[in-house]
Amino acid sequence: MINLLSSYLEDCSTPQYFCFAIRCEVCGEFWYSSSVPFSKAAQAADYSDKKELYDAIYQREKERAKLAAGKEARERFSQCPICRRLVCDSCFLICDEMDLCKECADRLKEYGEPVVP
Ligand SMILES: [Zn+2]
Ligand SMILES: [Zn+2]
Incomplete structure (x- = not known):
């Protein structure tokens, strides 16, 4: 179910926050996961010479945020059999x-x- 959910998660993240959305296929309502702040957002904006480093941290934190969003979504979504x-x-x-x-x-x-x- 987690795998199924992750394939449905739409990435709504910004450079400052990680957030994911899922659209219910019956009513069309969007659900948004709780947003998680990127821990290095301020540094990443200030030190552009370290962009690669912060990009890597960003990707790692985003993966974690996506897993958390998948767990959160599991409480709110079901797959119709x-x-x-x-x-x-x-x-x-x-x-x-x-x-x-x-x-x-x-x-x-x-x-x-x-x-x-
Ligand atoms: Zn619905
Ligand atoms: Zn159905």
């Missing part, structure tokens, strides 16, 4: 037989309550 789309908790229903996204539940006439109403 029918259509295989990644949907947010308000579009994902707990049904009697199997938990499904809203659209599949409608189509299959399954009733359920959203994970987050």
